[in-house]
Amino acid sequence: MIAVMKRFLIPISVLGALGLAWLAGLVAFAQAVPQSVENQETTTDAIVVLTGGSERLATGLDLLEKGMGKKLFVSGVYRGVEVRALVKLSRHAPESLECCIVLGYLADNTIGNAQESAAWMAAEGFASVRLVTGNYHMPRALAEFQAALPPATGIIAHPVFPEHVKASAWWYNPGTLALMASEYSKYLIAKLRLFLER
Numbered sequence: 001m002i003a004v005m006k007r008f009l010i011p012i013s014v015l016g017a018l019g020l021a022w023l024a025g026l027v028a029f030a031q032a033v034p035q036s037v038e039n040q041e042t043t044t045d046a047i048v049v050l051t052g053g054s055e056r057l058a059t060g061l062d063l064l065e066k067g068m069g070k071k072l073f074v075s076g077v078y079r080g081v082e083v084r085a086l087v088k089l090s091r092h093a094p095e096s097l098e099c100c101i102v103l104g105y106l107a108d109n110t111i112g113n114a115q116e117s118a119a120w121m122a123a124e125g126f127a128s129v130r131l132v133t134g135n136y137h138m139p140r141a142l143a144e145f146q147a148a149l150p151p152a153t154g155i156i157a158h159p160v161f162p163e164h165v166k167a168s169a170w171w172y173n174p175g176t177l178a179l180m181a182s183e184y185s186k187y188l189i190a191k192l193r194l195f196l197e198r
Contacts, residue, residue, distance in 0.1 A: 029184040030170045034135045034159040042156055044069050045126035048117045050110070050133040050141060051076040055160040058090045060132045063158070064097060069130055071100045075116050076107040110137070110190070114144035121149065128154035135159035135167060136179060140187045147194050 047069035049060035057074065064072045074086065083101050107116040121129060129149070133141045138159045145155055166173040170180045 025188070026181060026184045029139065029187065030167070030180050032139060033167050033170075033180075034138055034157060035161075035167065037158055039156050039158075042130075043067065044128040044130045044154065044156060046070065046117075046121055046124070046129040047072045047158075048113075048121075048129050048131050049074045050113045050131075050137070052137070053134055053160065053162055055162055056132050056134065057086065059158065059160050061087065061090050061092045061097060061101075063130060063132070064100060065092070070126075071102060071124065072097075073102045073104060073117055073120050075104040075113040077103045077105055079105050110140055110144050110186075113141070114148035117145070118148040121153075127152065128156070130156045130158045132158045132160060134165065135161050136165055136183050140183065140190050143187070143190055143194060147197075 047060050047063050049056050049072065051057070051074060060072050060074065063069060077086070081103065083098050083103060086103065087097055087101065102120065104113075104116045104120060107113045117129070121127075127150075129145070131138075131141060131145060138157050142155065142157060149155065161167070164175065165179060166176045167180075170176045
């Protein structure tokens with residue numbers, strides 16, 4: 001009986017330690033999620049918006065209107081959506097922005113966003129980018145973009161803050177807790193994949 005207990009004690013202990021490590025990492029990840037836009041002044045060659053929320057596109061268009069970038073690239077757009085329709089959805093004047101917006105239709109995940117955006121930036125000869133995505137998504141997006149873009153590329157994080165994501169009290173809100181746990185797990189998988197690829 002004692003031998004049987006010892007045989008199961010080690011794997012249970014290992015699983016418990018891994019669980020505690022994951023939980024500690026989740027807390028650190030949630031605390032590192034941006035609560036503000038740290039750099040609002042620096043202009044970049046490109047503004048890249050990752051689709052997934054209306055706030056992202058509106059923010060990207062506002063940045064383009066303010067001259068914070070030469071062109072706006074929207075990655076992960078559904079096929080059939082055109083620039084004019086996209087701009088109208090965000091209530092901006094299409095005639096003033098349409099010339100400087102490029103839509104990317106190839107990406108269907110964050111890896112694809114980074115690769116699609118990197119290819120577009122290379123074709124344009126751009127060396128700096130302001131990256132617009134949800135604050136909870138920013139750590140993983142930055143990891144993918146840093147891996148996909150040349151090392152010398154300047155990347156400025158420009159998070160948006162969805163109302164449904166209660167990042168300052170993530171442990172208290174079930175929806176945000178689930179979102180943070182999911183995003184943290186995806187972040188770990190992305191970091192492991194990038195490490196193995198290197």
